[in-house]
Amino acid sequence: MNRRNFVKTTALAGATLSLPLFSIGKPATAASKSLKVGCIGMGRMMYWLSEGFMTRATVVAVCDVDTTRREVAQKRVHDHYGNKDCAAYVDYRELLARDDIDVVCIATPDHWHATITIDAARAGKDIYCEKPLTHDIDESIRVMKEVKKAGVVLQTGSQQRGMKEFRVAVELIRNKVAGNVLDIKSNFWGPGRPYDLGEEELEPGLDWNRWCGPAPLVPYNSKLSPRGVHKHFPAWRQFSDYGGGGVCDMGAHHLDIIQWALDKDDSGPIKALPPVEGGTDWGAKLIYEGGLEVTREDGFHVDFICEHGRIQASRGQFHLQLEGKTIHKFVDREDGSLNRAIALTERDFLEDAKVRLPQQKKGGHQQNFLDAVISRGQPLAHIDAGSRSAICCHLMNLAYREQKAINWKPEKLKFGRGAKKNWLKGSRRDYS
Incomplete structure (x- = not known):
């Protein structure tokens, strides 16, 4: 059953498969298990993603330009299901050409994300793509256009939206x-x-030209594409031609939470500023309408300073202060437990709140995506959220690179005064 027939069939099933728009984390259902998934980019992140999709859906194809990683991934899928039904591809376009594949999961290096996402959307596939969704601002604009035109479901791998410490921080902000x-x-x-x-x-069995793809073709180095099956995150993230440094790595997560808290999934900042002091990369800023500043600064992953208090969250940490006093806190073991701090905060401040966001349960971010595929609703980190959060990262990186203010018009998706022609696109090359 292909994706279109599957959607038609489930629609006729009526209430049996009716799912809430933002249902998160239900265990795998017969409907989600029937979805066939192709995985593209079999590196470290895909190791965990493919485990999830093998459990909650059915993985039928893997793709990687490295022979060793491709064959090891194929064997893992075969071992999981006890069959030999998983195909392996070097060229992702062969995977996308299969009518029986409903969903693609993309976990390649960043410079490939947008190209594969656009091709997948045009092929009618629903898409789970790791963050940052794009490698430059032009790609963000094109991805939004193509995904919406195709009418497919897209989930960005911004898993922090499902973590309770960040969700509650966002709810506190949204409810003031x-x-x-x-x-x-x-x-x-x-x-x-x-x-x-x-x-x-060169690593034997690696199609290096295809690995570089739309990025500049450089001589092979194992720090970009490690030899064999690796258990670390490769260093391509450090280089602006292939990743975006820490700004596009963890910054993509934290700036996404800030966008969510400010209710800016369909908008964004109006300016990016480099650090005031030379010789440091701390202190870069994003400026929102009204003058609200987001500053890259040591401390919590997200730290909201408010009129009557402070709301801080990091992975595994949470701190709520009101009128200068700590109300609920978990920063280290002596504070009790994170679950208790979150539960007490929800009880005391959010029980009757107007804005409540979805709570992650078993299955998390991937199951939220699969639920949206079945219901044809929006997942939590939908196309606008993923694209706009990526733009935040690209604006800050531009400010670092140019060492000047970058003016942006989020409603028009255009630069303001002082823009250069090369700001929109990164260093892409024509590749097919």
Whole structure:
């Protein structure tokens, strides 16, 4: 059953398969298990993603330009199901050409995300793509256009939206429990840098030209594409031609939470500023309408300074202050437990709140996506959210690179005064 027939069949099933728009984390259902998934980019992140999709749907194809990773991934799928039904591809376009594949999961290096996403949308596939969704601002605009035109479901791999410490922080902000937000701090790593690695002997079985793809073709170096099956996150993220440094890595997560808290999934900042002090990459800012600043600064992953208090969250940490006093807190073990701090905050401040966001349960971000595929609703980190959060990262990286103010018009998706022609696109090359 292909995706279109599947959607038609489930629609006729009526209430049996009726799912709420933002249902998160239901265990795998017969409907989601019948979805056939193709996985593209079999690196470290896909190791975990493919495990989830094998459990909640049915993985039928894997794709990677490295022979070793491709064959090992194929064997893992075969071992999981006890069959030999999983196909393996070097060229992702062969995977997309299959009518029986409903969903694609993309976990390639960043410079491939948009190209594969656009091709997948045009092929009618629903898409789960790792963050950042794009590698430059032009790609963000094109991805939004193509995904909406195709009418497919897209989930960005911004899993922090399902983590309770961030969700509750966002709910507190949205309900103005501490009043209006006055200032925001966020802690993540710095910008990408130009590529400067030397040449190594090519890894056997690796299609290096295809790995580089739309990015500049450089001599092979194992820090970009490690040899064999690796258990670490490769260093391509450090280089602006292939990733975006820490700004597009953890920054993509934290800036996404800030966008969510400010209810800006369909908008964004109006300006990006480099650090005031030279010789440091701390202190870069995003400026929102009205002058609200988001500053890259050491501390919590997200730190909202409000009229009547402070709301702070990091992975596994949470701190609510009101009128200078700590109300609920979990920063280390002596504070009790994170679950208790969150539960007490919800009981005391959010029980009757106007804005409540979905709570992650078993199955998490992937099941939320599969539920949306079945219901044809919007997943939590939908196309606008993923594209706009990526634009935040690209604006900050531009400010670092140009060392000047970058003016942006989020409603028009255009730069303001002082823009250069090369700001819209990164260093892409024509590749087919």
